[in-house]
Amino acid sequence: MPTAALTGPECLREGLRLVLSPGLRLFVILPVLVNLILFGGLIYLGVRQFDGWVDAFMPSLPEWLAFLEYLLWPLFVLLVLVMVFFSFTLLSTLIAAPFNGFLSEKVEVVVRGEDDFPPFSWAELLAMLPRTFAREARKLAYYAPRALALLVLSFIPGLNLVAAPLWLLFGVWMMAVQYIDYPADNHKMSWQDMLAWLRERRWRSLSFGAVTYAALLVPGLNLLVMPAAVAGATVLWVREGGGQALARR
Structure with a gap:
């Protein structure tokens, strides 16, 4: 594994330290409250619907292949978990997006060594709303057709065997896209330039997305993952010279 891949976990750990300062x-208060409500709803919905969702995605096998169901069942359990957790994560980040953009802005000030940032201002936060929601809509436009294609693939017998690992890889990539976009948007970097920035740092991006995704599955820790990931992505952005690179254009 390239050394660059180690950067992602380091940045998330540093992000967690920063948001607890x-x-x-x-x-961090509002994002945590959003996570509490949504993950509570996730648990409730999951308990009621989980078996039905797994059965819906499981392919119908002839009787003589019925023994394969015991081998395939864990794969489709993983598929449902990936889809549900990722969907709820996107929803929670959409609701908390304005606070996340503001948090990223303040984290960058601290990371760059200027800890005299101004106090919280509701007027400043409200001024960010139109731009922030427009950017979240752009993320949704990027996510939706790809997720739909994977969803269709999940229902095609035979091909649905690769749906779970593809959902996982897509989820890891989207975690990087979701959180790096906050500092990129604060610097007015275009959507396509932000994606190109991530692709140029593919291992760093994927390692950060992977550790963030894994942390979402840890009860208790997942309540702090969203703000920690915003801060960690901002740390990665600063380390990789994101703001300076854009300024040199």
């Missing part, structure tokens, strides 16, 4: 805790 006194100067930034204010910007």
Whole structure:
């Protein structure tokens, strides 16, 4: 594994440390509350619907191949878990997007060594709303057709065997896209330039997305993953010279 892949976990760990610091805790409260509500709903819905979802995705096998169901069942359990967790993560980040953009802005000030950032301002936050929601809509436009293609693939017998690993890989990539976009958007980087920036740092991007995705599955820790990932992505952005690279254009 390239050494660059180790950067992702390091940045998420640093992001977690930053959001727990006194100067930034204010910007973590709302995202954590959003996560509490949505993950509570996830648990409730999952308990009621989980078996039905797994049965819906499981292919129908002839009787003489029935023994394969025991081998395939874990794969389709993974498929449902990946789809559900990823969908709820996207929803929670959409609701908390304005706070996440503001948090990224303040984290960058701290990481660059300027810890005298201005106090929280509701006026400044409200001014960010139109741009932030427009950017989230752009993420959804990027995500939706690809997720739909994977969903269709999930229902095609035979081909649906590769759906779970493809969902997982897509989820890891989208975690990187979701969180790196906050500092990129704060610097007015275009959507296509942001994607190109990530592709140029593919191993760093995927390692950050993977550790973020894995952390979402840890009860308790997942409540802090969203703000920690925003801060961690901003740390990665600063380390990779994102703002300076854009300024040189």
